[in-house]
Amino acid sequence: MDVQRITVLGAGSWGTAFAKVLADAGRDVTMWARRPEVAAQIRDEHVNAGYLPEIRLPANLTATADAAEALDGAEAVVLAVPSQSLRANLTGWRELLPAGAILVSLAKGVELGTLKRMSEVIAEISGAPENDIVVVSGPNLAREIAQEQPAAAVLACTDHERAVAIQRACSGTYFRPYTNTDVIGCELGGACKNVIALSCGMAAGMGYGANTVATLITRGLAETARLGAKLGADPLTFAGLAGVGDLVATCSSPLSRNRTFGERLGRGETLEQAQRAAGGQVAEGVMSCSSIRELAQTSGVDMPITDAMHRVCHEGLDPRRAGAELLGRQNKHEWS
């Protein structure tokens, strides 16, 4: 199975960087941008200045604001919009999806209300079988990838052949994708690490150093793995790129929007101030802390850091008080 003609729906940071990866790997790539002026800039000037300034996009990457035109003849369709808007966007595109196309999910989140992972939302709306859906996860800060800094990713699909088809389509000199069949683990890893990155940023914003951040990364991984174990993930996944790999990158990089958002809250800014500073770019953890918390509660899993992030973001809990509460929890064995 080989895919040559690929459509990327969404022209934000990661959609654009991933489209570049595909084009650099020799694929014919068409992007869909919500705003016609962004599509025109990508198509005519080979740049997406609003999201990835100073990055030259390849000539075999074109763009349109017309979804029907973008999707015509696509063998694979990459969904690159934020997780809480995926359902609405995909509902609008449903009738335009070419039959049998591989659907590739870039979003890292859990849907509010339904508590569904992104591949579950895609299957529900598109009617595609889970074998047709490939999830991309791992330590992939968009700007670094666009600068062609070396990185690896994981492509998860219950159908190994389709994962391999997308692996071939995005393998290149600076991007090394691995396959995995654990869709649940890869998606949970990607969604949960955004919440943990918020907490790490918050700690940094309060002036704490590497020990605190490492503690949050490690205990964040522990609570993510607990949820994964309950929901049927392979525990090994959390030791891989979609688990510890993405946590380390996102929780320690100033490029992370989630970490930056948390840092602002830690410095005493309000949610609204931090949102304004993000300039319309999505920090998925702000919404996913609530959906993941609810998923944990309904699954009977203890996720104290996620719970604290929900209460800071949505119930007005002071970040310092949240830290004190986390430290004041009952003493326990590391793995209980």
Ligand SMILES: NC(=O)C1=CN([C@@H]2O[C@H](COP(=O)(O)OP(=O)(O)OC[C@H]3O[C@@H](n4cnc5c(N)ncnc54)[C@H](O)[C@@H]3O)[C@@H](O)[C@H]2O)C=CC1
């Ligand atoms: N930026 C990164 O480094 C990475 C992002 N991701 C994930 O990829 C997904 C997309 O992220 P980015 O491209 O970075 O986001 P972004 O905020 O940079 O761009 C989002 C894109 O979706 C479009 N869009 C369509 N409907 C929208 C709506 N209702 N609300 C907001 N935007 C809408 C926007 O116009 C924009 O083109 C997220 O789930 C994110 O967690 C995953 C790996 C890396």
Ligand SMILES: O=C(CO)COP(=O)(O)O
């Ligand atoms: O998912 C990411 C890196 O793998 C991007 O993280 P942010 O959304 O926090 O920038």
